[in-house]
Amino acid sequence: MPVMPAAQRIDVVSIFPDYLAPLGLSLIGKARQDGVLDIRVHDLRDFTHDRHRTVDDTPYGGGAGMVMKPQPWAEALDHVVSEAGPMTGPRPRLVVPGPGGIPFTQALAGELAREPWLAFACGRYEGIDERVYEHAREDLGLDVTVVSLGDYVLNGGEVAVLAIVEAVARLIPGVIGNAESLVEESHEDGLLEYPIYTKPRVWQGREVPAVLLSGDHAAIAAWRHEQRLARTAARRPDLLHPSLGGADAEVTTATPGDLPELLTLLLAAGQVATMDTLRADLATGRMWLARRSGRLVGAIRTQAAGDTLHVTAPALAPDVEDEELARHLLDVATGTALSDIRSLLLADPTASTARARTYKKAGYRPVPAGWSRQVPRHG
Numbered sequence: 001m002p003v004m005p006a007a008q009r010i011d012v013v014s015i016f017p018d019y020l021a022p023l024g025l026s027l028i029g030k031a032r033q034d035g036v037l038d039i040r041v042h043d044l045r046d047f048t049h050d051r052h053r054t055v056d057d058t059p060y061g062g063g064a065g066m067v068m069k070p071q072p073w074a075e076a077l078d079h080v081v082s083e084a085g086p087m088t089g090p091r092p093r094l095v096v097p098g099p100g101g102i103p104f105t106q107a108l109a110g111e112l113a114r115e116p117w118l119a120f121a122c123g124r125y126e127g128i129d130e131r132v133y134e135h136a137r138e139d140l141g142l143d144v145t146v147v148s149l150g151d152y153v154l155n156g157g158e159v160a161v162l163a164i165v166e167a168v169a170r171l172i173p174g175v176i177g178n179a180e181s182l183v184e185e186s187h188e189d190g191l192l193e194y195p196i197y198t199k200p201r202v203w204q205g206r207e208v209p210a211v212l213l214s215g216d217h218a219a220i221a222a223w224r225h226e227q228r229l230a231r232t233a234a235r236r237p238d239l240l241h242p243s244l245g246g247a248d249a250e251v252t253t254a255t256p257g258d259l260p261e262l263l264t265l266l267l268a269a270g271q272v273a274t275m276d277t278l279r280a281d282l283a284t285g286r287m288w289l290a291r292r293s294g295r296l297v298g299a300i301r302t303q304a305a306g307d308t309l310h311v312t313a314p315a316l317a318p319d320v321e322d323e324e325l326a327r328h329l330l331d332v333a334t335g336t337a338l339s340d341i342r343s344l345l346l347a348d349p350t351a352s353t354a355r356a357r358t359y360k361k362a363g364y365r366p367v368p369a370g371w372s373r374q375v376p377r378h379g
Helices: 017-024 026-033 070-082 106-113 130-139 158-169 217-235 256-268 275-284 323-335 353-361
Strands: 008-014 037-043 093-103 117-121 143-148 250-253 286-292 295-305 308-312 343-347 365-367 370-374
Touching: 008 017, 008 070, 008 158, 017 026, 017 037, 017 158, 026 037, 026 158, 037 070, 070 117, 070 130, 093 106, 093 158, 106 158, 117 158, 130 143, 217 256, 250 323, 256 275, 256 286, 256 295, 275 295, 286 323, 295 323, 308 323, 323 353, 353 365
Parallel strands: 008 037, 008 117, 093 117, 093 143, 308 343
Antiparallel strands: 250 286, 286 295, 295 308, 343 370, 365 370
């Protein structure tokens, strides 16, 4: 018979052990029943020695609020560690939720999922006496990680532990029945998840995108990737790859294969675009892309109408503040205009001061709808 892997052990210390009851529900609860997870919750007040079971006191140096005392925490952590046997035995990784910790990410969830033993300390009030962290590291030999769910403050660590344990546990083999469902989830590769639909095909006049009904798996995969890029750019541009900088930008004309990446850049730069409009623009106009070390950092689009060339504002990645690159894109786009073009119209009526200087240096002058530049006739 195959040997079952050892259950991942998770210990949680809290003054409100009932708060952790949801860990007995849903997939986490089933994993505990199946022996995949070994979750133990400890009441911090069990390690006090006064009749009021006191776990907090006033802070040295003054200030509002109360601080959790070191003695109950030290005894609680000693108890958790001692359950593994001698001091030379295995040790848990101690995770302490707190607003001053490192951000909790999907990558960190994966890292914690590979730990055989995790312990969580749920702080309350103004936090835990700093000497508890020192005791855990120096006396117990624990790897201590303070983790923040986000830039906000909670009443205690319990709700954060519920979130962290769920994010971590679902990555442990045997917790999620269909492991393939983890592959394309939000944040797994740095992008948000694509939109999802189910029956009926039409609901309240809203139809499921036709590509999902086509049966063309390659087209569906391409559509989903486009949607992930677009959604990430619109909602979380901070997740996009940071600028590599250094090397001069290489400017080339766009091809159909560049459109998903271009859409991501345009949305992140605050410009309005869809895959349909970009396909139409590429069919009737021209686009130039600027790359540094292979990463798309800038773009510009042009469309000819009679003797006028309509130019979009140069789009730069959010972390790229390089007006020289914007000027270079303008020079490339307008310098390759056909000989019968007599005027250039650039749509950017609310240009920043820096961008306005860029336009003026490129020979444009302000007009009500944006910026204009005349092309002198020759011959």
